[in-house]
Amino acid sequence: MVVYAGAMALDITGPIEVFDTANRLLGPSGTPYRTDFVSADAPLVRMSSGVVMEAAPLEAGRGPIDTLLVPGGWSLNDALGDQSLVSWISRAAARSRRVASVCGGSFLLAEAGLLDGRRATTHWAYSEAMACRYPQVTVDAEPIFVWDGPFVTAAGVSTGIDMALALVEADHGSALALETARFLVLFLKRHGGQSQYSAVLDAQLADHPPIRAAQEWILKNLDNPLPVAEIARQANMSQRNFARVFRREVGVTPGQYVERTRIARARELLETTDLTIGQIAGRCGFAATETFFRSFGRTLGLTPKEYRHRFQVISPAGLIDRHHEREGSTA
Template identity: 40%
Template sequence: MDDRVVLVVAYDGVELLDVACVTSCLDIANRIGASPPYKVVLLSLGAHAVTCDSGLQLQAHDALERFNEPFDTLVVSGGLGHERAAADPRLVGHVRRLAALARRVTSACTGATVLAESGLLNGRRATTHWMYADRLAANYPEIQVDADPIYIRDGRVATSGGVTSALDLTLSFIEEDHGEALARGVAMGTVAYLQRPGGQSQMSMFVATRLSGDLLVRRIRDHIHSHLATDLTTPALARFAGVSERHLSRLFLTHVQSTPAQYVRGVRTEAAAQLLVSAEAPLAAVARQCGFGSTESLRQAFLDRYGVPPSTYRRQQAG
């Protein structure tokens, strides 16, 4: 069988992880039996070596401008140099040309900026690293930018969120190409989830909750995390904190960018997701342990956050 050719576009200021999350997954897929195997070709203008954000250099396999035959997948990498790359008409023109030859087109992280400049995201829903999403939306109003998901697939064009989100997207491609068993083998090889749903938030609650420097908010958050099954309504939290409900809401909107109720629901949903993956407890027990009043409340929270019911989420993770 012919190789499944994957072209990876790099430039000065590329993020090494954006490249490696894709290429390493495909290499592991080959080692454990991908058939046809993937053939990764790293391209740059003039086939020049590119300097990564970290200062390391990558030597391209071929020149971006020389490749001119149908292939499987085009990947535009991200990195701090993404805006300089998008301002280079030669690079953008060749990305646009190659996209017409590809079965599918994707970007890692801020590589979405290059796809946007090429016009390939016009009229589509897309994501990028959450730190750059507002800028992408402002500069390219034709795109429906959603900063939350770890990746979005819109037809044959896909975009991934911050850095390691490219790993999740690549796993989804491997599963599509070769089946769930092989994708699970790659996930095990990279010690990664198989697979985080594309709709999962880039800013996991367990990461985002540490951003606040307000001591009272941190105390309330710690209480929420350690008492999920108790009464965590806004009145109960206000009593615990010794403040009025209005002041509590103001604190959360300022330091957490959500209402107390929204925050509690998000933490409970994330905790339930962890339990569904790591334990075999029935849904009713998971709902009870995480503070949901019923399995229906748990189900609705999963649909809102992940786009799938909890039973489907568990099945996706367990394979």
């Protein structure tokens, strides 16, 4: 793993604890992970939180590398300007079986030209900046991690743990990955297609009063068709002007915003209720269950039923019952 002054400690320690725990659970018959730290700031590297890590010089990182891991951090701009670091990452990637990043670490991979023509993710707050800075990279702000060929990019901070669990699963199977997640007392082992945060939608609430009012009206009327013309009327604007101003203020078209909001509401209902999928589709404004399936799969890479099995919250009192699913219901 390459580290640098001002990197975020959790970007580093989160994945490392996953690998270390997997080693302890693996037993003597498996091939354990060995972690080496290298840095241009060796031997002692101070993280943004004040934690100090010991690392070897970059030159010590010679020979084949199984997984090259690059973290993000508040000092990312300084790291991007360090050409010796960026060049080392490029050379090290060439002798790595796979390359992974956490949070803003994907910027460093892109700066090294490693993500050209590939799909990647980063922290949702910086996805637009990454897309503008690296137009040759397809930046997807939704998933918690993206795997494209030998490159795995994780989103914000704690998603590095999810990514590391996926790497353990790829190396040693799902049983060890799940046992590692349990031992670390993680709430669940999340699929890479899960959206980063419903807070992404909150972050898109506009400052412009008519647009913000339209967004709030959308949230209150998700079970309705919501054509753009009707939303524009709520904002007291012409449809053409509304569409232009909405995209400028929110960053997506009104239609895209409506779809994302419907999916966010559907995720919440899948996680916290025992409503059937047909009922959820109706409550979220999808005219047909088939339309809901297509939109949900396109957004998250899972079917609604798969999502519910992975992420549904079961209350201690057992208020959510999956019996109807075991009996072959569409829920």
